[in-house]
Amino acid sequence: MTREMTSSFLLVTFAICTLIIAVGPSELLRIGAIDVDGHFTFKPSDLASVSSDFGMLKSPEEPLAVLHPSSAEDVARLIRTAYGSATAFPVSARGHGHSINGQASTGRNGVVVEMSHRNIGTPEPLVEPEEMYVDVWGGELWVDVLKKTLEHGLAPKSWTDYLYLSVGGTLSNAGISGQAFHHGPQISNVLELDVVTGRGEVMRCSEEENTKLFHGVLGGLGQFGIITRARISLEPAPQRVRWIRVLYSSFEVFTEDQEYLISMHGQSKFDYVEGFVIVDEGLVNNWRSSFFSPRNPVKISSVSSNGSVLYCLEITKNYHESESDTVDQEVEILMKELNFIPTSVFTTDLQYVDFLDRVHKAELKLRSKNLWEVPHPWLNLFVPKSRISDFDKGVFKGILGNKTSGPILIYPMNKDKWDERSSAVTPDEEVFYLVALLRSALSDGEETQKLEYLKDQNRRILEFCEQAKINVKQYLPHHATQEEWVDHYGDRWDQFRSMKAEFDPRHILATGQKIFQNPS
Numbered sequence: 116m117t118r119e120m121t122s123s124f125l126l127v128t129f130a131i132c133t134l135i136i137a138v139g140p141s142e143l144l145r146i147g148a149i150d151v152d153g154h155f156t157f158k159p160s161d162l163a164s165v166s167s168d169f170g171m172l173k174s175p176e177e178p179l180a181v182l183h184p185s186s187a188e189d190v191a192r193l194i195r196t197a198y199g200s201a202t203a204f205p206v207s208a209r210g211h212g213h214s215i216n217g218q219a220s221t222g223r224n225g226v227v228v229e230m231s232h233r234n235i236g237t238p239e240p241l242v243e244p245e246e247m248y249v250d251v252w253g254g255e256l257w258v259d260v261l262k263k264t265l266e267h268g269l270a271p272k273s274w275t276d277y278l279y280l281s282v283g284g285t286l287s288n289a290g291i292s293g294q295a296f297h298h299g300p301q302i303s304n305v306l307e308l309d310v311v312t313g314r315g316e317v318m319r320c321s322e323e324e325n326t327k328l329f330h331g332v333l334g335g336l337g338q339f340g341i342i343t344r345a346r347i348s349l350e351p352a353p354q355r356v357r358w359i360r361v362l363y364s365s366f367e368v369f370t371e372d373q374e375y376l377i378s379m380h381g382q383s384k385f386d387y388v389e390g391f392v393i394v395d396e397g398l399v400n401n402w403r404s405s406f407f408s409p410r411n412p413v414k415i416s417s418v419s420s421n422g423s424v425l426y427c428l429e430i431t432k433n434y435h436e437s438e439s440d441t442v443d444q445e446v447e448i449l450m451k452e453l454n455f456i457p458t459s460v461f462t463t464d465l466q467y468v469d470f471l472d473r474v475h476k477a478e479l480k481l482r483s484k485n486l487w488e489v490p491h492p493w494l495n496l497f498v499p500k501s502r503i504s505d506f507d508k509g510v511f512k513g514i515l516g517n518k519t520s521g522p523i524l525i526y527p528m529n530k531d532k533w534d535e536r537s538s539a540v541t542p543d544e545e546v547f548y549l550v551a552l553l554r555s556a557l558s559d560g561e562e563t564q565k566l567e568y569l570k571d572q573n574r575r576i577l578e579f580c581e582q583a584k585i586n587v588k589q590y591l592p593h594h595a596t597q598e599e600w601v602d603h604y605g606d607r608w609d610q611f612r613s614m615k616a617e618f619d620p621r622h623i624l625a626t627g628q629k630i631f632q633n634p635s
């Protein structure tokens with residue numbers, strides 16, 4: 116044994132002994148004895164690496180162990196042990212750990228299943244070009260799904276803005292981006308799932324088979340099962356993207372245009388509709404807007420806004436290289452119907468894959484400045500269309516002041532593209548907006564960049580919505596009490612609770628969401 120091996124052996128032994136003293140030997144021995152093709156790890160560095168997340172808002176709580184599974188059966192064996200124990204213990208799938216509030220954690224007595232850590236045996240994405248779908252492991256990252264499907268000239272239809280997220284993680288929420296108005300969220304583009312329930316059963320489910328579980332798991336915040344395989348619908352992949360940004364000083368005109376764009380049917384329409392709010396020198400500060408420079412330098416002062424809030428509409432037109440002669444004309448015709456500030460058109464043209472992977476470039480830039488691994492008190496809200504103007508007055512032009520500490524996205528979606536049977540919760544209106552306040556806190560920044568300041572602002576925003584009776588629903592929700600969860604689900608709470616009783620009766624799964632009491 117080398118000196119390094121000896122010291123890491125001693126470290127692991129020490130960690131196990133410490134854990135045994137802390138939690139009692141029986142759990143650890145029971146977990147260690149589970150026969151899996153992958154492996155368990157008890158190493159302090161592994162426990163530490165799964166105990167915090169992108170939000171960095173909570174002090175990390177390390178689990179008992181981490182499972183690196185090789186198959187759905189590995190996950191099932193673990194859950195069957197947890198389910199069959201006199202004292203059940205929590206098990207949470209962890210995708211890429213990009214939650215904000217510890218949703219993928221288990222606390223000190225649980226086991227985290229590292230779904231995105233590639234292990235010997237975890238299946239590669241399998242594309243069926245004739246059938247236009249891809250089968251993927253639940254922990255697969257979307258960026259790898261894209262790479263694989265592009266080999267066949269195909270791609271999923273609906274995306275998130277950022278691709279380093281896991282399939283199981285986004286399908287447990289919804290998975291939204293500028294394509295959602297047309298294709299629906301990612302959960303509307305799934306054909307079949309393999310799920311390990313809280314009883315440790317591996318169940319195949321789809322529109323035809325185990326339908327209740329299928330719809331329940333989609334948007335189900337990990338409460339009913341761990342997704343080990345998803346079959347995702349594909350389309351022919353575009354080759355290039357014309358990416359356009361235009362500015363507005365009037366919120367009414369901006370939202371009218373956005374709503375017009377998402378109401379268009381037929382062949383000729385934009386493929387992606389998003390937007391963001393600029394309340395300060397945000398074009399400079401905003402990590403999502405590198406687009407404006409250096410080829411398209413813009414200063415807010417160059418656009419007449421009298422120092423008030425500006426709104427940026429972001430749209431794209433996908434095309435095949437063979438259509439490069441006609442794309443200009445097509446875009447021009449579509450743009451004619453819009454009422455943006457005429458001097459504020461910023462256009463770029465890039466490969467489809469570079470467009471989809473755009474946020475990763477911003478990530479690399481922020482990482483190089485040590486600005487990625489900082490606390491992220493993000494708040495994502497679905498706001499009903501009928502009240503979006505009140506939200507603008509109260510929040511964008513009110514509570515936010517003139518500093519935002521990060522991008523604020525705003526774009527509308529059509530509710531008829533969301534399957535009512537899924538567990539995802541949206542406002543009760545045909546059109547609703549996502550408002551995403553994606554802020555980063557800096558401990559050595561100005562007062563307005565500090566974590567407590569931003570958290571307090573979030574609290575004030577939620578309070579304002581409640582007082583103004585704007586019936587918002589949180590996306591990627593985080594609620595402190597069960598009363599708040601009951602309110603979140605509204606008249607769907609009874610069904611949600613009864614699904615829990617059926618598929619995870621001992622409350623083993625995804626306890627980090629804090630919806631139900633801990634395992635019993």
Ligand code: FAD
Pocket residue numbers: 168169207208209210211212213214215218219220230253254274275276277280281282283284285287288289290291292336337340341342343591625627628
């Ligand atoms: P995790 O955070 O690891 O897990 C999230 C929850 O899902 C946990 O409760 C976990 O237990 C559960 N879970 C994970 N895997 C599985 C599984 N296989 N089966 C069942 N349950 C599982 N979201 C959007 O919709 N659109 C965006 O554009 C978008 N952009 C983002 C950009 C960045 C930079 C970041 C950090 C997040 C973004 N998100 C976006 C949010 C993202 O969808 C969520 O963080 C989501 O939780 C996915 O992250 P993850 O795969 O790391 O899952």
